[in-house]
Amino acid sequence: MALRLKTDYLEGFLTKDEIKAGEAKAKAAFDRVEKDSAEKSQPVGWLRLPVNYDKEEFARIKAAAEKIKSMCDVFIVIGIGGSYLGARAAIEFVKSNNYNLLPKETPDIYFSGNSIDGDALHDLIEICKGKRICVNVISKSGTTTEPAIAFRVFRDILVKQYGEDGAKERIFVTTDKTPKPGTLKEFADLEGYETFVVPDDIGGRYSVLTAVGLLPIAVAGCDIDAMMKGAEKAMIETDSFDIENNDAVKYAVIRNLLHDKGKKSELFVTYVPALQYTAEWWKQLYGESEGKDNKGIYPTSVVYSTDLHSLGQYVQQGERILFETVLNVAKPKHEQLIPETENDVDGIGYIAGKSLHYVNEKAFLGTVYAHIKGGVPNIVMELDATDEENFGYLVYFFERACAISGYILGVNPFDQPGVEMYKKNMFALLGKPGYENHKI
């Protein structure tokens, strides 16, 4: 197992019997996901993806990534929500949250089209000046406002910089499979852009291990074979319902039980800044899957020890509405040591010569004990390392647990009806044809 769930820090908050009693609901939820898959009644293509993925397209992704690496200094990835967070999470997890600033052989990677802020777009255009650029636009329909704006801007820049023919070589489109009239797929085929598929049977927030995430991840120099292997491992290990040996089921059960006890918000905790966007990805997955019908656990996140000096006070002694899910990484990428000094003016001589990881582990453990004493139940997950295989494992683990958890809660974990509401108002305010009679 790449990941181990520890229930030791739930003592006093949940009994083993309560967890056992959650089994019936969890079994029904687990079976329902299997049924969704068998009957294709919900978009659960991610369930067998680690073995069923399109091998021909996978090879094309790797080839395109090599081509992109050789052709550009800056790779612009245009997408929002599930077409943004997964790839960013993976690259920061495997490489660094300072990926763009580190010396490296692979292109800088910027995510655009995920907001409507003109200053952010302006800055990115400045950054691109004088650089060789490639673009990957990721949009199922091609009509989502945020990525559509960014694609117009960068397509313009590419055509000016390389001409229509040159631009063709540098634009990669991840979109619907079928070229229906008026779609991005039709346009891409017409223009001659290479295209990849956003599968119909996998929702955006479950899509990181499809071309949606894999192309940018491969451009960053990550081993996407290892990533799929990790996901497959997680699939196999969570494939049979057995609450004692299936941590995805156990996690789904525990978080619902804690929520039933008045814990309104789950705080996802990492001690590794490079996992900040893994937390963001997790927040979309759970928030969008469960936050409906006036239900759902409010997903929030922190990076410790940074935020122990910020939100730590509230977590320790504020209103008791939180539980924490701590993702602890067993093995760091680098062993970084604390130097000896002649004097000990800073009072940390007692840890000189130790690795930062050693100290970070103690900060993690000390914090878990402090918070459970303060009334905050802690679910602790230990992950082996921050490499491709572990990322793939983690993604699959959380996806499967999320589907089960949503069904335990009694919602449909695969739709997102609330996301349309702001858009309709925005379209009406912008005077979009067809929204003249929309009442705000």
Place this chain on the structure above:
Amino acid sequence: MALRLKTDYLEGFLTKDEIKAGEAKAKAAFDRVEKDSAEKSQPVGWLRLPVNYDKEEFARIKAAAEKIKSMCDVFIVIGIGGSYLGARAAIEFVKSNNYNLLPKETPDIYFSGNSIDGDALHDLIEICKGKRICVNVISKSGTTTEPAIAFRVFRDILVKQYGEDGAKERIFVTTDKTPKPGTLKEFADLEGYETFVVPDDIGGRYSVLTAVGLLPIAVAGCDIDAMMKGAEKAMIETDSFDIENNDAVKYAVIRNLLHDKGKKSELFVTYVPALQYTAEWWKQLYGESEGKDNKGIYPTSVVYSTDLHSLGQYVQQGERILFETVLNVAKPKHEQLIPETENDVDGIGYIAGKSLHYVNEKAFLGTVYAHIKGGVPNIVMELDATDEENFGYLVYFFERACAISGYILGVNPFDQPGVEMYKKNMFALLGKPGYENHKI
């Protein structure tokens, strides 16, 4: 006024009478802050800081910033919590969240010593290789574990790179005023580092407009005179208790009333990615000031429209425990236009030629209407622009409102007793002398 609070979007959640009725408690809270200041019974030095600040030190900060700008490519700012978030918030707010990646005349600025992650430190060392470096360590005592580790590492690097004498010129220390034995101040004086003051009467989370924040902010090329002017403006405009004309009081009253109605978490919303760290700074200010005695509003944040495609679903239709405080910026830095295209395959031709800011404004308004309809009260604040003066204004506004709000809630908004608890456990686990008998 640089900032205007709008109560229009509270209709149906709070009545004007309820807000009026909150006045008595707010008056007592307002007066108590004034009394704290007069009697020096709490660390409220920030209250008169915009006019009382040390002008001699302020001039030295500007001179040091000029020296640093000329001496280095990379400026490492070592600090955690209040010695980190304010400066980072300011630089991203005024310059860009991509400040380090943009072409510019000023040094790259990295924040270190705000976690114990060895991989993050390793990456930063890689980034610094071959560059000219200066360091600013910010720590009251000098003994906080996170910055102490980073300072050991970077002091080592500087001494190796420039020798002891060269390092002296490149290390700037912001710390306690008085050189008590065994303190960082004593050590800095002994070594001959230039020092600046962390004032005794201003807590970390209220300290961004002291040397703590101002030195890094000035190195980034921000006009710190304008920033202090903005703070002074806010001080004057919030100086008399008058709930109708004092938005800081009004904000403090409203957020407590919403909390009384079961809104457990305040979601700070911005539509400008460069304000992400302004939100982080705000979360420390409010979380650490109010999260105690099992009380407090849980401070959380999002960047929209990005997170409308992530947490948006939960906000729209999840459990009704949220209210939003939206900081809307009236004027962008740059006018970025949406290009025309020959075809309209993306369906956004109806906004071609418009500025992104225009569309972002409509997204903001459309979202406010969608969320209040969904049961989420919205406090809307309109800020003029993202420049130095507005940052100074905003900081002071939120600090004053926070102090008042904490007293309305019935807590001490100036202490943080819970922050020590994880540290004690960590010290015991690390075997720090003096913690042998600490029981975990």
